[in-house]
Amino acid sequence: MSENIEKKWQKKWADAKLFESNPDEREKLFITVAFPYPSGAMHIGHGRTYTVPDVYARFKRMEGYNVLFPMAWHVTGAPVIGIADRIQRKDPWTLDLYERVHGVPKETLPKLEDPEYIVKYFSTEYHEVMEEMGYSIDWRREFRTIDPTYKKFIEWQITTLYEKGLVQKGEHPVKYCPNCDNPVGDHDLLEGEGVGVNELTLLKFPIGDKILVTATLRPETIVGATNIWLNPDVEYVLVDAEGENWVITKEAHYNLSNQIKDLNIIEEINPNDLIGKMATNPFTGDELPIFPASFVSASYGSGVVFSEPADAPADYIALQDLKKNDELIAKYNLKGIIENVEPIPVCTLKGYGEIPAADIIERLGITDQNDEKLHEATNELYKQQHSKGKIIDSIPGFGGMKVRFAREELKEKLIADNMATIMYDFAERPVVCRCGNNCVVKIMDDQWFMKYGNEDWTEKTLKVLEGETIIPKELKSNFEYYINWLDDWACSRKVGLGTRLPWDNQWLIEPLTDSTIYMSYYSIAKYLRDMNPDDLNKAFFDKVLLDKDSGDITVPAEKVKEIQDEFNYWYPLDWRLSAKDLVGNHLSFLMFTHSAIYPEAKWPKGTVVFGMGLLEGNKMSSSKGNVILLKDAINDYTADVVRLFLMASAEPWQDFDWREKEVLGTKRRLEWFREFAARVEEIKGSKLDLSNIEDVELTRTIDLWMISQLNEHIKKSTEALEVFQTRQALQDALFLLKKDVDHYLYRVKHIIDDKDPAVIYVLSTVLEAWIRLLAPFTPHTSEELWSAYGGEGFVSEASWPEADESLISAEIEKSEGLVENIIKDIAHIKQMVGDEIEKVHIYLAPDWKWELYKIADEVGKPDIGQIMGRAIGAKIYDDKKEIAMVAKKIGKEITKTRYIGKINEEEILNDALDYIKEECGNEVIIHTDDSYDPQNKARNAMPYKPAIFME
Numbered sequence: 001m002s003e004n005i006e007k008k009w010q011k012k013w014a015d016a017k018l019f020e021s022n023p024d025e026r027e028k029l030f031i032t033v034a035f036p037y038p039s040g041a042m043h044i045g046h047g048r049t050y051t052v053p054d055v056y057a058r059f060k061r062m063e064g065y066n067v068l069f070p071m072a073w074h075v076t077g078a079p080v081i082g083i084a085d086r087i088q089r090k091d092p093w094t095l096d097l098y099e100r101v102h103g104v105p106k107e108t109l110p111k112l113e114d115p116e117y118i119v120k121y122f123s124t125e126y127h128e129v130m131e132e133m134g135y136s137i138d139w140r141r142e143f144r145t146i147d148p149t150y151k152k153f154i155e156w157q158i159t160t161l162y163e164k165g166l167v168q169k170g171e172h173p174v175k176y177c178p179n180c181d182n183p184v185g186d187h188d189l190l191e192g193e194g195v196g197v198n199e200l201t202l203l204k205f206p207i208g209d210k211i212l213v214t215a216t217l218r219p220e221t222i223v224g225a226t227n228i229w230l231n232p233d234v235e236y237v238l239v240d241a242e243g244e245n246w247v248i249t250k251e252a253h254y255n256l257s258n259q260i261k262d263l264n265i266i267e268e269i270n271p272n273d274l275i276g277k278m279a280t281n282p283f284t285g286d287e288l289p290i291f292p293a294s295f296v297s298a299s300y301g302s303g304v305v306f307s308e309p310a311d312a313p314a315d316y317i318a319l320q321d322l323k324k325n326d327e328l329i330a331k332y333n334l335k336g337i338i339e340n341v342e343p344i345p346v347c348t349l350k351g352y353g354e355i356p357a358a359d360i361i362e363r364l365g366i367t368d369q370n371d372e373k374l375h376e377a378t379n380e381l382y383k384q385q386h387s388k389g390k391i392i393d394s395i396p397g398f399g400g401m402k403v404r405f406a407r408e409e410l411k412e413k414l415i416a417d418n419m420a421t422i423m424y425d426f427a428e429r430p431v432v433c434r435c436g437n438n439c440v441v442k443i444m445d446d447q448w449f450m451k452y453g454n455e456d457w458t459e460k461t462l463k464v465l466e467g468e469t470i471i472p473k474e475l476k477s478n479f480e481y482y483i484n485w486l487d488d489w490a491c492s493r494k495v496g497l498g499t500r501l502p503w504d505n506q507w508l509i510e511p512l513t514d515s516t517i518y519m520s521y522y523s524i525a526k527y528l529r530d531m532n533p534d535d536l537n538k539a540f541f542d543k544v545l546l547d548k549d550s551g552d553i554t555v556p557a558e559k560v561k562e563i564q565d566e567f568n569y570w571y572p573l574d575w576r577l578s579a580k581d582l583v584g585n586h587l588s589f590l591m592f593t594h595s596a597i598y599p600e601a602k603w604p605k606g607t608v609v610f611g612m613g614l615l616e617g618n619k620m621s622s623s624k625g626n627v628i629l630l631k632d633a634i635n636d637y638t639a640d641v642v643r644l645f646l647m648a649s650a651e652p653w654q655d656f657d658w659r660e661k662e663v664l665g666t667k668r669r670l671e672w673f674r675e676f677a678a679r680v681e682e683i684k685g686s687k688l689d690l691s692n693i694e695d696v697e698l699t700r701t702i703d704l705w706m707i708s709q710l711n712e713h714i715k716k717s718t719e720a721l722e723v724f725q726t727r728q729a730l731q732d733a734l735f736l737l738k739k740d741v742d743h744y745l746y747r748v749k750h751i752i753d754d755k756d757p758a759v760i761y762v763l764s765t766v767l768e769a770w771i772r773l774l775a776p777f778t779p780h781t782s783e784e785l786w787s788a789y790g791g792e793g794f795v796s797e798a799s800w801p802e803a804d805e806s807l808i809s810a811e812i813e814k815s816e817g818l819v820e821n822i823i824k825d826i827a828h829i830k831q832m833v834g835d836e837i838e839k840v841h842i843y844l845a846p847d848w849k850w851e852l853y854k855i856a857d858e859v860g861k862p863d864i865g866q867i868m869g870r871a872i873g874a875k876i877y878d879d880k881k882e883i884a885m886v887a888k889k890i891g892k893e894i895t896k897t898r899y900i901g902k903i904n905e906e907e908i909l910n911d912a913l914d915y916i917k918e919e920c921g922n923e924v925i926i927h928t929d930d931s932y933d934p935q936n937k938a939r940n941a942m943p944y945k946p947a948i949f950m951e
Contacts, residue, residue, distance in 0.1 A: 006639050006780040010131055018796060019069070019136040023569035026066040030570045031057055032519050034578040034586065035072045037187055037511075038122035039079050039434075041102040042129045043627040044658050045613035045620045048646040052610070052726060053577050054135045055647060058776035059721050061136070062800035068570055070141040070522040071130065075119035076498035077511035078180050079188050082435030084115040091436070101625045103632075115497060119144065129631050133639045134779045136796070141525040145514060146497050149528045152536035153521050154499040154514045158491075159538060160597055162503065166451050167491065173197055173424040174490040176258060176442035177433035182495045183444065184433055185512050186585065190623050192431030194581050197441055200301055201411050202421045205288065207279040210238065210245045212290075215301025215423060218382070219414060220407040221308040222283045223395050224346035229293035229305040229318070236269040236303065247274070249303025256302070258442035259423055276332040282419035289337050292328055293318050295369050301425055309357060310343035311385065313377040316357035317369045319343075347389040347403055356381055444490060448507055452486035452592055464591040469606040471724055472653045475583065479607075482584040483591065489513070512585055516593035519604075520545055523570040527563045531555070546598075572601065577608045580653070608724050611650065614657040628658060640778035641667045647726040647777055648734070654727075669734065670781060673774070676741065677785045680763045685755055689790035690768040696761035701911050702747045703758045705816040708809045709740040710766050715803035717773060726777075733773045741766060747915060769801040810900040815908040818944060822909065823919045825948055830920075833950060840924045842909065843938040843947040848877040850902045853890055853943045857899040862891035882939075889942060897944060905946065922950075 013019065033053045036046060050071075057069040086094040087109065098104045098112065104121075111117050123144060130137060143150050161167050174183040175197065186193040201219040205212040205228060212228055230236070235250040241260060247269055248256065257263045271292075278287040288306070295318060296305050309316040322328060322338060329335055343355045352359045360377045389403035398406045414420035424441040431439040451457065461483050470476040492507035499514055501507045521528070524544065528536065539551030544564045553560060578587055587607060594603050613620045620627050633642045645666040650656040681688045698704050713732040720729035745752070748759050767789070775782035775795045786795035826840055855870045856862075867887045868880075877883055909916065909926050917924050930938035933949070940947040 005784050006132070006134065009780045009783045010134060012783075013134075013136075013794070013796065014131075016794070018794060019138055020140060021066060021068040021138050023566060024066055026064065028068065028570060029057075029060045029065040029574050030068045030519070030523070030572075031060075031575040032070065032522065032573060032577070034582065035074045035515070035518070036126055037074045037077075037079065038119055038126050039083055040098070040122060040622050041104075042126050042630045043620065043622065044615075044630055044633055044642070044646070045627070047133065047630045047633070047642060048613060048652075048656055049577075049579070049610060050130060050135060051133065051643050051646050052608070052652045052724065053575070054133075054137075055643075055726055055776040056575070056721065056724060057136050058779060058796060059800065061796065062772065062775065062798060064799070067136075068141075068522070069135075069137055070525070071127075071135075071137045071139070072142055072518070072522070072525075073119065073123035073126065073144045074511065074515055075123065076145045076496065076509070076514050077188060078177075078182050078184070078493065078496035079434040080115040080118045081496055082180060082188075082433060083118060084113050085435060088113040093436075097623065097625065101622060101627065101629075103629060116146070119146070119497070125631075129634070132631065132634050133643065136779075138526075140529075141522050143521070143525055143529065145499075145511075145518075147529075148533040149531060149536060150518075150521060151499040152533050153518075153528075153541065154509060155502045156536075156538050156541040157517060157593070157597065158499075158509055158513070159502055161450070161593070164596060166454060166457060166596055168449060168451055169446065170449050170488060171443060171445040172447060172449055172488045172490065173199075173259070173441050174444050174447065175426075175431065175439050176444075177435060177437055177439050178258070178442075179435050179437035180433060180495050182493045183442070183447070183490045183510065184439055185510060186581065187511055188434055189439070190432045190434050190436070192426065192428070192439070194584075195429075195431055196427040197424050198427050200423050200425055201414065202302060202423050203306060203414065204244070204246075204282055204419055204421075205279040205306065206282065207247075207274065207277060207290075210247050212274075212279050212304050213241075213246045213248060213302045214304045214306040215425065216306065218308070218311070218407065219411045219420065220391065220398070220403060221311055221346050222281065222306070222410070222414070223398075224308045224310050224344040225281050225284075225286070225288055225306045226309055226315075226319070226341050226344060227288050227307045228279050228290045229296050229307055229315075230271040230275055230290055231294060231296040231298065231303065232271050232275060232292045233294065234271070234296075234298035234303060236271050238266040238269050240264045240266055246302075247304065249298040251299040252301065252303045255299075255425060255440045256423060258440045260443075272332075276334060276337070282417075283414065289334070289341065291319075291322060291334070291338070292332060293322075299429055302423070308344075308346065310345050310355050311347050311357055311381065313357045313361050313366070313381060314369060314374055316343065316355070317361055317366060317371075317374065321369055345392055346395070347385050348392055349385055349389045356385070447490050448492040448501060448504065449488040450491045450513060450589075450592075452489050452589075457592060457596060458483060458486075460595040461588075461592045463600075464595045464603045467600075467603060467605070468591075471606070471608045475580075475609050475653075478583050479588060479591075482588045486584075486588060486592075489585075489589075512589060515586065516589045517597060519573045519576070520567065520571065523567045524563050527559070527566070572598075573604045575606045575608060576604055577610065577652075579610045579612070581612075583609060608652060610652050611655040614655055616659055617657060620658075633663075637663060637667055638780075640781045641670055644670060644730070644734075644777055648730040649727070651725055651727045669738065670778060672738070673734075673770075674781065674785065677767055677771075677789060680760075680767050681789065683752060683755075683763060684760045687790070688764065688767075690764065690771070690786070691790050691792045693761065693764045693768060694757075696757045698758055698762070700758060701812060701815050701819075701908060702744065702915075703762050704809065704812045706740065706744040706762050706766065707807050708812045710737070710769060711803045711805070711808045712813075713737045713740070714769060714773060714801050715805070715808065718800070718803065721776070730777060733770075733777070737766075737770065737773075750914070750918065771795060772798050772801045810898075811903055814898075814900055814903055814944065818903070818905060818908055818946075819912045819916065821944075822946065822948075823916060826916075826920050826922075826950075829948055829950060837922055837950045839951050840920055840922045841927060841932070841937070841949040841951070842924065843927045843930065843933070843941040843949070844905045844909075845941040845943045845946065846929075849886055849941070850943050851876045852883065852886055853894075853899060854901070856887070856890045856894050862894055864888055864891050867891065886942075893942070893945075902943070909946075 031053050057067045061067045177184050200215040202213045237250050239246050275290050275292050277290050307315040309319045345354050360381050364373045364377050366373050385403050391398045391401045391406045393399040433439050465479050491513040493510050498508045535554045539553050542548040542550040645663045717729045717732040771782050771785050782795045852871050856867050859866050864887050871883050937947045937949040
């Protein structure tokens with residue numbers, strides 16, 4: 001289908017204002033998807049994200065709902081500031097990325113030096129591409145998060161939370177970009193999205209007038225420390241830490257200086273001068289040797305590691321490797337020292353010996369410290385010891401204590417006795433800001449925080465979760481974990497676009513905080529976009545959104561009432577859709593903020609979580625250039641092909657993989673569908689009128705079968721779409737239905753040119769329902785076919801096809817299966833026999849075998865004894881030996897064959913006899929008894945599986 005046809009229908013929809021949603025008497029459905037941050041062009045990953053809600057919105061409209069599907073642009077924050085700065089600096093990588101990957105014309109690039117131009121340029125492009133995709137969006141509700149009227153809404157939201165004591169100033173570690181001088185969230189990052197911040201204990205090991213500070217997640221294992229590790233190939237420095245002389249790496253200083261004030265470098269330290277010397281364990285007083293280790297990271301923690309080989313697989317294997325390395329032993333004069341270093345037991349764990357690290361290394365077959373399985377070993381052992389491990393009884397004060405409790409207790413003691421302090425670091429690296437700079441963990445002491453750790457607030461938010469439908473349902477436990485785990489969240493920053501804190505104007509509200517209840521704004525945005533922002537005070541929003549009188553309102557009372565009624569009609573939100581990487585922040589924050597601001601009746605009702613996108617098997621990344629722009633995909637394949645592929649390739653919560661070969665296959669299927677519509681008209685021999693299909697009474701099994709299959713596919717597709725299973729819905733709505741139509745056309749090929757009324761009726765009925773069935777997925781194609789073949793109005797407004805369950809017949813389905821299986825069996829036997837065949841004899845099962853089958857179905861399991869007992873008691877047949885033989889056969893078949901009761905096999909096969917003869921090329925004779933049975937084949941006949949003899 002040409003691009004012109006897609007443009008044609010997009011214009012017709014817009015002219016008819018088809019998707020402008022206003023309150024009326026119908027049941028409403030309000031669906032939103034996370035609004036995009038338009039700092040670059042829209043790619044096929046975005047295409048999947050925004051097509052899912054559009055398919056659902058179109059489906060529910062056809063079911064009769066009044067659907068609101070709005071869209072807006074999230075431009076708050078620092079990312080565009082960093083992009084503009086890099087373009088201004090003529091950064092080659094950024095210029096290449098925006099010209100080559102994002103498709104910005106060379107002459108336009110200089111304009112991107114203005115961050116507001118970036119958001120205007122790309123949000124305009126997003127809007128255009130969304131229209132090209134045929135999204136059924138109510139564009140009257142479009143806004144950008146820097147619009148003055150939206151800022152007034154955010155001021156109301158944050159002030160409401162502040163007055164409830166849920167926004168407070170305090171000290172907390174945050175992800176931070178020193179270059180931007182700003183806390184950063186996941187949306188601000190080029191790399192490191194979703195990376196957590198770990199609290200590490202810095203343990204102080206004195207060595208003369210210096211202190212080696214080692215960072216660890218497991219301070220309880222200090223009692224098992226055997227040595228200190230330093231990396232001889234990285235830079236170390238001596239720093240003044242409040243009067244103590246710490247030895248750490250240069251990179252660690254960069255991170256730690258954002259957490260500890262006045263952490264000044266005194267001098268550089270050569271690690272080789274320390275290796276071979278002794279440091280003191282502050283807790284036990286033991287002397288510990290300092291050994292070289294290449295595995296020690298310069299950037300993680302302090303760059304100094306204490307070794308506890310009994311419970312740390314990396315330490316254990318590194319110690320074994322060093323003992324075998326004569327060159328290093330000689331270089332650092334370690335002979336006489338290294339031989340005496342052995343693991344010291346600390347933890348007991350069921351299923352492990354005295355040295356758990358040694359056990360897991362042996363079990364996983366790890367050979368050296370470069371083995372990739374070492375990380376797996378560490379994670380597995382640490383996890384098990386945390387949940388089930390205990391400190392060995394011989395350790396004073398902590399013996400017998402569970403590991404997780406000992407850790408906290410010992411950490412507090414070490415800190416109280418000045419043997420340790422706390423630091424924070426990323427769980428993984430790198431974490432890179434969009435400005436291109438490496439991020440650090442910074443302790444902010446004048447930062448505003450959302451108090452997500454507030455216990456009462458958490459309990460209330462868990463009630464929101466309890467009342468929601470989560471898809472997929474197994475993610476509900478993930479939400480529960482994050483809601484319980486969330487603590488203070490830095491909600492303000494100094495740099496970027498956005499809304500300023502009303503009570504502390506130096507701070508801007510960060511992006512994830514200003515995007516928690518904006519769904520409320522959608523419901524009333526069509527009114528607010530043209531209003532004076534000064535009229536939108538707190539009293540206005542209190543009245544409209546909470547029906548609360550709190551002050552003077554300058555907006556006329558009748559207008560306030562109209563806006564309030566609109567909000568109350570659409571709210572609460574029915575469905576929220578977003579990506580799985582936002583479960584731990586945005587999607588949880590949404591529940592928190594709704595619980596704090598709105599009464600229970602306005603809490604969200606459902607959340608759908610998306611998987612990620614792959615391109616030819618690799619993760620999509622705009623920054624790495626591994627994307628296909630959505631506008632390019634539309635130009636290459638058409639919007640409907642793109643939509644169809646994205647919806648058919650995976651369920652929304654699964655990762656999907658864009659593969660060109662498969663996209664081309666999808667294109668061919670859609671072309672087949674258009675050709676099928678033309679063929680139906682050709683078979684009819686006159687103009688199709690899908691609004692006025694002439695009714696025909698069906699008597700042939702194959703015609704009834706096709707109508708049965710159609711209704712079965714409608715039923716299954718509808719059930720799948722109700723729970724957002726777009727892939728499953730398309731399996732029935734397109735692929736399996738196509739297979740059945742192909743079969744039907746083949747079955748009636750001998751009468752297809754005869755203008756057979758039943759065939760014309762069946763094909764017309766299938767086509768009429770099929771166009772409607774595919775309308776949410778391929779709206780342009782469906783509109784064109786609907787219009788071309790006599791459908792009334794827009795198919796987008798037509799009713800969704802309803803399955804007529806009275807026309808779904810298991811008996812008819814089984815009947816057609818019987819015919820097809822007979823043909824396959826005949827072909828298979830002929831292939832094996834290889835001789836010239838003249839006649840094919842088909843023997844049908846006698847009544848007593850059907851009765852035996854029924855008994856077996858009632859028994860419900862292949863219990864031959866019980867089946868035999870009931871059959872003999874019912875006197876279904878005289879020959880007990882043969883009953884036993886057939887019962888064994890049925891016992892094997894009953895689990896594989898769906899029993900639906902007796903079918904009239906004689907009538908079914910006689911009805912299809914011409915077709916069977918044509919397929920086999922032989923005379924076919926159907927027998928209901930064994931009066932002619934020269935090779936005693938009739939005894940093999942079973943229900944649903946007649947016996948065959950050839951001669």
